[in-house]
Each structure stands twice: as C-alpha cells, then as structure tokens.
Amino acid sequence: MHVVITLLGLLGAGLFWWYRLRAAGVAVRNIADAAGRAHGAAKRRRFRNRAAESPFAAIDDPVVGAATVIIAMAQDQGVFDDKAEHRLREALLPVAGSPALVEEAVIYGKWAAGQCAEASTALRHVAPYLRQTLTPAERGQLLAIAETVIDPATGTSAHREQLLRTLVARLEV
Numbered sequence: 001m002h003v004v005i006t007l008l009g010l011l012g013a014g015l016f017w018w019y020r021l022r023a024a025g026v027a028v029r030n031i032a033d034a035a036g037r038a039h040g041a042a043k044r045r046r047f048r049n050r051a052a053e054s055p056f057a058a059i060d061d062p063v064v065g066a067a068t069v070i071i072a073m074a075q076d077q078g079v080f081d082d083k084a085e086h087r088l089r090e091a092l093l094p095v096a097g098s099p100a101l102v103e104e105a106v107i108y109g110k111w112a113a114g115q116c117a118e119a120s121t122a123l124r125h126v127a128p129y130l131r132q133t134l135t136p137a138e139r140g141q142l143l144a145i146a147e148t149v150i151d152p153a154t155g156t157s158a159h160r161e162q163l164l165r166t167l168v169a170r171l172e173v
Helices: 002-053 061-076 082-097 100-113 119-133 136-149 157-169
Strands: none
Touching: 002 119, 002 136, 061 082, 061 100, 061 119, 061 136, 061 157, 082 100, 100 119, 119 136, 136 157
8 A cells, every 4th residue: 555655645746846947937938938029029120210310321240231122123234033133142141151141132122122223322322331341352252243143134244234334333343
C-alpha cells in the first residue's frame, strides 16, 4: 500500500511541476509576443515619420537607396515584374549581406518608386545620398546591377541607355 501511495505522490508531484513549467512557458511566449509587437510598432512609427517627410528623404541605407533607384528606372523603362525583382534580389544579396535587408530594401523601393511619376525624380533625390555614401567602385557596381535588372526587352533601347547615362551622370561614375 505504501508503494501505491508513493507512486501516486510522485505522479502528483510530476503533474504539479509539469503544469507549473507549462504555465511558465506560456508566460515567456506572452512576453516574447509583447516585445515583438512593441518592436513592430516602433518600426512602423519610425517608418511613418520618415515617409511623412518624403519617401526619398527617409532613405538612410545605401542598399535601400540603390533598390529604390533601380526599381524606379525599371518601372520607367517598362515593367518591374517578378523576373526583374528576382534579378534585383540576386544582385543585392552579396552587397547587403542579409536577406532581411534585401527584403526591406525591395519593399521600400517598390513603395517609394511608386510615389513618383518618373525615374528622374528618384534619381534627383536619391543620387546625392548614394554619391556621398558609396565609393567609386560601389557606384560602378550599382551601375552594373542597374544594367542587369533593367530589361532591354521592354521599352526602347534608347530610353534604357538614357536612363543609364542619367544614373552615371548623377552618381559621377
């Protein structure tokens, strides 16, 4: 009989601690969720404040600036479709270093480029920042990325060449 009581006592203690650990796990998950929501809210607030000024004035990363300019040029040339987006992501990944930064750059670039009617507007606003932050070699690399992303099959080749010449002139490559 004493063995049965001991086993029931051990089983009860095990269930008690299992319940306590499970409750602690739920509390930790709730804290992590709250921290994630607070981080997201801070990022959204920061984004809204920057975007309220100007979509181009809010650019504070060369990868985001490069993505914005290239997307604006591709849209001005014709269509920035899934193939062009894939080429842009592939080209930016070695430069950016992290897929998260490339994702952020492409999303912001698509939004910012959609806020202007012509690529020249994006070039006029973003090129001075890129010229200041990028080395001459990095500017050449940006030009090479732009050449690979902007599809020569869409639009006219003269317009494509004009866009690339404008990029070269604005970046002082």
